[in-house]
Each structure stands twice: as C-alpha cells, then as structure tokens.
Amino acid sequence: MISKKKLLFYSATIIVATYFLFLGLTKAKGFFAPMITAVILSLIVLPLSQRMERKLKRPLAAILNSLLLFLISIGLMAIVSFQVRSFAEDWPQIKETMEPKIENAKEFALEHTPLNKQDIEEAKNSSSTMDLQPGKWAKTFMSGLSSFLxxxxxxxxxxxxxxxxxxxxKNFLLRVFPDEKQQTIKTIIVKSAEVAPQYLLGKLILMGLLAVIYSIGLGISGVNNFILVSVIAAVLTLIPYIGNVIGFVMAVAFGFLTSGDITVLIGIALTFTITQFVESYVLQPYVVGERVDVHPFFVIVSVILGNMVWGVIGMILAIPIMAIITVVLLNIRQLRPFGILFSKKEF
Incomplete structure (x- = not known):
C-alpha cells in the first residue's frame, strides 16, 4: 500500500510539475525564446569562432560571428520580402484571374452543399471585419513589430x-557538480556542443538538394520566379512539417493563382509530392538522420510541443533542443533509460 501511495504521489507530482513547466515557458516566451535561440545559434557558430580565435582575440571573434549571423538573417528576410512584394505586384492579375473561379466555387457550394447565400455573405463580412477597423489593426501590427524587433x-x-x-x-557547470562527476559533465558539454552544428550542416545539405529538385519541378510546371520560390520553400523546411505546407501554398500562389491554369496546379502538386517522398525516405534519413540521435516519434512530439509553447520559433528549435536533451540523458546513469527511450539507436 505504501509503495502504491508513493507511486501515485510521484506520478501526480511529475504531471503537475510538467504542466507548470510548460505553462511557465509559454508565459515567459519573451525572455526564454531569444535566449534559447541565441544558445543554439552560438553552438552552431562555435567551431568557426574557435578557429577565428587562433588569430583574433575572443571578443573580436564573437562580434564577427554575431554580425555574420545577423547578416545571414537579414539576407533571408530580404529574400522573403522581395517575394512578398512580387506577390503584391501580381495581386491585381491574380484577383482578375481567380474571380470567375471563385464565383464558380460559390455556385457549386450553393448547389451541392447545405450552404445558402446568407451563409456566404456572413463569412465574407466576418473576414473583412479587420478592414473596417484600420486603427485597431495598425496598433496590433506595430505592437507585434516592436516586440519582434x-x-x-x-x-x-x-x-x-x-x-x-x-x-x-563551462566553469560554473563543472563547479556545481562534485569532482567524481567532472568527466561526465565534460563529456555532456562536448557532445551537446556538437549536436547543433551537425544538425545545421545536415539541414543545409538537405536544403540545397531540395532547392535543386523544387527548381526543376516548379520550372517545368511554369511557376513564376520558380528559382526564388524553390529556395524559400527549401529554407522553410527548417520548420518541420509545417514549412512544407507553407512552401506548397506559396508555390500555388505564384503559379496557379497567377496563371489560372489547372496544369500548373497539377505540376506543383506532383513536384511537392515527389519531393516530400524523396526527402522523407531518402534524403532525411541519410543526410540529417545520421547527425541527430532522436527517434522520429519524439521528433514529432517535440515539434508539436514546441508549437504549443512558442509557436513557429518553438518548432524550429524543437529538434536541436530534443537532441541535446537526449545527449544529456544518455550520459547520466540514473536517467539513461529515458535517453534510450528518446534515442533512435538500438542499445
């Protein structure tokens, strides 16, 4: 009876602690999200920083690596903004092309579904509510923009x-634990520092291959700016699962919505279907899978939790964070069973 009470107590404690942990992370997103992002990015450029420190002082090397990451992020945002501007310029043509198709879709819905004209008008009015409150929209936009910046x-x-x-x-971590744990802590630090660069290297190779495949497929399909769309779609794979959907929607916007040709839509769908198959069963296991030791099931779970806690940035950080957690668990004897559970290796 005592053991059952202890088991119940420990189980309830773990559930409550987990709930408040994720609740706290959600509430403190403004503090933890940029901090954890900085930790992962620092680990990514750490090998480069260490090489630069052989010829430069550490503060200068740290500044140069920070500027390098800043310029890369500016470049990515410039590419996205250019594509958005191109979409805005094509919007009148897209609207003119899609208007008859939207009318046909409305007629089909009225004839073959329980919807009536009143339901469609209500949906249209609700979607334009924000347009009727430009002051509120501008205030929300400026608040979000200032927080992001x-x-x-x-x-x-x-x-x-x-x-x-x-x-x-590093010295703080080594001094927190007793002397007999020093070697274990050093091993954890070294292996954890290797996870993020290895993951990024795998993703960069994967994105390059995907950009080539997307370019070939979308170019044959007749998508406008197909090279730029392919590069952005490949970069969006940094957001697991959801990024592929966003890339497909973007390709449809610059292909089918602009031309209105159904063959373009079929070509886009075939391109993304074939590419996703190649990515999932050929490229992902051999290019990225060997560099990150996390079971695919827990990859999905971590991505879902990351989305629930921090949204898109949580989804991007989920896999490297999960990989680091797995490394830590595998190197602590008492927690090794959990590490074996999360790892994809067979022990």
Whole structure:
C-alpha cells in the first residue's frame, strides 16, 4: 500500500510539475525564446569562432560571428520580402484571374452543399471585419513589430556574450557538480556542443538538394520566379512539417493563382509530392538522420510541443533542443533509460 501511495504521489507530482513547466515557458516566451535561440545559434557558430580565435582575440571573434549571423538573417528576410512584394505586384492579375473561379466555387457550394447565400455573405463580412477597423489593426501590427524587433536584436546581443564568456558558463557547470562527476559533465558539454552544428550542416545539405529538385519541378510546371520560390520553400523546411505546407501554398500562389491554369496546379502538386517522398525516405534519413540521435516519434512530439509553447520559433528549435536533451540523458546513469527511450539507436 505504501509503495502504491508513493507511486501515485510521484506520478501526480511529475504531471503537475510538467504542466507548470510548460505553462511557465509559454508565459515567459519573451525572455526564454531569444535566449534559447541565441544558445543554439552560438553552438552552431562555435567551431568557426574557435578557429577565428587562433588569430583574433575572443571578443573580436564573437562580434564577427554575431554580425555574420545577423547578416545571414537579414539576407533571408530580404529574400522573403522581395517575394512578398512580387506577390503584391501580381495581386491585381491574380484577383482578375481567380474571380470567375471563385464565383464558380460559390455556385457549386450553393448547389451541392447545405450552404445558402446568407451563409456566404456572413463569412465574407466576418473576414473583412479587420478592414473596417484600420486603427485597431495598425496598433496590433506595430505592437507585434516592436516586440519582434526587440527580441530579434536581443538575440544577437546574447550570442556575443555567450561566445565571448562561454568559459564562465563551462566553469560554473563543472563547479556545481562534485569532482567524481567532472568527466561526465565534460563529456555532456562536448557532445551537446556538437549536436547543433551537425544538425545545421545536415539541414543545409538537405536544403540545397531540395532547392535543386523544387527548381526543376516548379520550372517545368511554369511557376513564376520558380528559382526564388524553390529556395524559400527549401529554407522553410527548417520548420518541420509545417514549412512544407507553407512552401506548397506559396508555390500555388505564384503559379496557379497567377496563371489560372489547372496544369500548373497539377505540376506543383506532383513536384511537392515527389519531393516530400524523396526527402522523407531518402534524403532525411541519410543526410540529417545520421547527425541527430532522436527517434522520429519524439521528433514529432517535440515539434508539436514546441508549437504549443512558442509557436513557429518553438518548432524550429524543437529538434536541436530534443537532441541535446537526449545527449544529456544518455550520459547520466540514473536517467539513461529515458535517453534510450528518446534515442533512435538500438542499445
């Protein structure tokens, strides 16, 4: 009876602690999201920073690596903004092309579904409610933009301090634990630092191959700006699962919506279907899978949790964070069973 009570107590404690952990992470997104992002990015550029420190002082190397990441992020945002501007310029043509198709869809819905004209008008009015309140929309947009810019710039400040003062954090971890655990902690630090660069290297190779495949398929399908669309679709794979959907929608917007040709839509669908098959069963296991030791089931679980806690940024960070957690668990004897559970290796 006592053992059953203890089991019940421990189970309830773990459930409650887990709930408040994720609740706290959700509420403190503004603090933890840029911090964790900076940690992962710092680990990614750490090998480069270490090489630069052979010829430069550490503060200068930290500044240069922070600027490098900043310029890369600016470049990615410039590519996306260029594509958005192109879409805005094509909007009148898209609207003119799709208007008869939308009318046909409305007629089909009225004839073959329980919907009536009143339902369609109500849906149209509800979708345009924001347009009737431009002041509220502008206030919300400016608030979100200011928050994004603050966190965005703060991330690169964190990266500089993490790279420049990493020895302080390492010494702190080594001194927190007893002497007999020193070797274990060093092993965990070294292996954890290797996870993020290996994951990024695998993803970069994967994105390059996907960009080539997308370019061939979308070019044959007749998509406007197919090279730029292919590059963005490949970069969006950094967001597991959801990124592929966004890439498909973007290709449809610049292909089918612009031309209105059904063969373009079929070509886009075939391109993404074939590419997803090749990515999932050929490229992902051999290019990325060998570099990150996380079971596919827990990859999906971590991505879902990341989305629930921090949205898109949580989904991007989910896999490297899960890989680091797995490394830590595998190297702590008492927690090794959990590491074996999360790992894809057979022990």
């Amino acid at each position: 603050a966190n965005y710039l703060l991330t690169f400040v964190y990266i500089f301090f993490l790279l420049n003062y990493r020895h302080i954090f």
